[in-house]
Amino acid sequence: MLLRNCRFIITQNQKREILENKDILIENGKVMEIGNVTEMGNNLSKKDEFIDCSDKIIIPGLINCHTHAAMNLLRGVSDDKNLQEWLNEDIWPRETKINGEFCYQGTLLAAGEMLLTGTTCFNDMYFHIGDVARAADKSGMRCFLGQVMFDFFDGEKTKKIIEDSESEIKKIIDLKNERINPTVTPHSVETCSDELLIQSRDLANKYNLLLHMHLSETEKEVTDCLKNRGKRPLILLDDLGLLKNKFIGAHGIHFNQEEINLLNQNKFFIIYNPCSNAKLASGICPAWELKSLCIGTDSVASNNNLNLFEEMKFGVLLQRVKYNDVSAMSTQRIFDSATIEGARALGIENDVGSIEIGKKADLGLIDKDNIFLNPNHNIISNLVYSFNGAVSDVIVEGEFAVRNKEIVNFDLEELIEKVEKFREIL
């Protein structure tokens, strides 16, 4: 496939180059050449599909580093409670009613929303991840999936939880679909015993997987941890050896200076979730002070959408509020957090996150004449602060997943009818 005469290519390469009027040659799901069509004549065969991109802005597919995709079916069920009440009163009671089908349909709806706003990869934590994987596969997206684990400090449950998680991991590995990757996802220190955390660590080590968990999301999580375990959550995880694994922490709001230093000495990433954190009045992540930062939406139940363009904008605005400083969080850095830094957080920076020769072709195509992107004094600024996320096309590993604003791999209208029925059950 040849994306011909792309008006702008936001490469997100090391030099953050923005190329103008260049072609992108895609073969076997990868970017083979970036340049002018005459120069790449030798690589063209008759089979190549030519796509005129003279009115398109091409961006790397965005990476949403923290989701609970199936919860798309819970959009708007609870808007005015803090995390504890929201979970205990409105979310967890409903989640007792969910099943594999719920998770399949919910994830498919979430995938539709992510694709239509330019996201090609997500890092998910939920139940029934076999069904989540089925939906992700159907949609054509790239993802990381973990079976959420909590024992609520009931030692009798721990072993079974780990066994179940390992069984799910094996199923994902058996899919042999390199777009779908397993992770290990203990929920948080609020809900997991030391033993569960330790065994999670060992499970991640055994299969060399990413550990993904909620971390220091609320002040209560920190004070409870101090009271019950004598140390703050990050220190507990460090002492239990979890931070020696590949690790990624969601939210990361309540850190003291010692913890920020510890974070910045390590390589693992904190996932900034600005909308969810503000909506639940959990606080604001000290994103500006963190060296390794990616971004996520959390679920629509606390956001209430999966639009990373909106998340980037609010991500900057909230930092300026927190630090009362207009230089808090640059436009380029927040765009990095949703592209190349997101890839780095998940350990896939050699494959995706930027548009470079040899990398996989995970791309978003945007109409340059979109009213929110004009005039074009500063293209990154327009994408971050003004654009509403309505991309025209999305390519994942060289295949269209969105074409002319329509989902390619499933019937969205039919899905919306289907999911409306779950509303009655909840």
Next chain:
Amino acid sequence: MLLRNCRFIITQNQKREILENKDILIENGKVMEIGNVTEMGNNLSKKDEFIDCSDKIIIPGLINCHTHAAMNLLRGVSDDKNLQEWLNEDIWPRETKINGEFCYQGTLLAAGEMLLTGTTCFNDMYFHIGDVARAADKSGMRCFLGQVMFDFFDGEKTKKIIEDSESEIKKIIDLKNERINPTVTPHSVETCSDELLIQSRDLANKYNLLLHMHLSETEKEVTDCLKNRGKRPLILLDDLGLLKNKFIGAHGIHFNQEEINLLNQNKFFIIYNPCSNAKLASGICPAWELKSLCIGTDSVASNNNLNLFEEMKFGVLLQRVKYNDVSAMSTQRIFDSATIEGARALGIENDVGSIEIGKKADLGLIDKDNIFLNPNHNIISNLVYSFNGAVSDVIVEGEFAVRNKEIVNFDLEELIEKVEKFREIL
């Protein structure tokens, strides 16, 4: 015109009723009936245009209470400065280069963006308002327009400034276009002498017009006013008699308790501008504590768009951050601020702001199958927190201004080409 079988009508009437599967009959620009088509048979003539709305959500056209529309041409020119530096270094030097044509084209682009996101009325403050009025007229929008005034405490300029403003007001009155209304707009206490403020008051009195100005936007504005005039901005305006007029204050961030009490004893409105205030690190308006609240986007130069749906969402999120309380600002109240309360702020609550018999037909139509609005557990929540603003149709005073996502009254593509040329001048 008959909007037939509307799936949902968000009336925003006193009871905040949401009607299902009802028709709306529009005649002479007004809502004549809301009910079932059989019941309104007598009012139907053959001329009536029937619009199937069985897959539409109908909302009152949104009201943007603080804009500088022509500044749409300055989108993205300066993203990382505080209000003073942003004005002095990046905005005012560019504004010396603008002319009537700039203001016409810029306002037309702004009108396109507002219409495509469901806004039917805006309250503007800028230069060359005759040209702003021409653009507003062309677009079909409803608006309030004021020629911005500042004398920078140079007493020799004051008289001429007021004369110019009066001359512009007369021109707008002479248009005899009831959609286009003049206002009196002294810029702020930072830039206007007492004499200019007093004469502004008298000018507004003379023609019975709304006074619209920036108020307590930054801490510096308050400390300068205290230092130079011995009182805080709101108290200064009160003492000069401006608050006895019809008055509306933009931003309204830095108030002490005495000022909040004064505001709540009066009837005039504060315009909450969450995105602009956060982006310029000006602070957060105490919106939750104010009785009379409407909402605005400010200009795209500090936002960087005019999408009131995004503004509503971020408006709630910022209140939760400010007060560290999930009950800060309800979903319904922020929706009110962009509809019926916006109308009240501008003194046009008997004409627009809700969908009721006898009111003008200023309406937004939204596809109920939009992915951001499903599932539909709570329709107001979905509109405020999830929807990206892409309405399908807009009606102003009974006439389509947007039809099937296309601007009706001007060629957007041609306009975007035109405005790109201004970029070179700036």
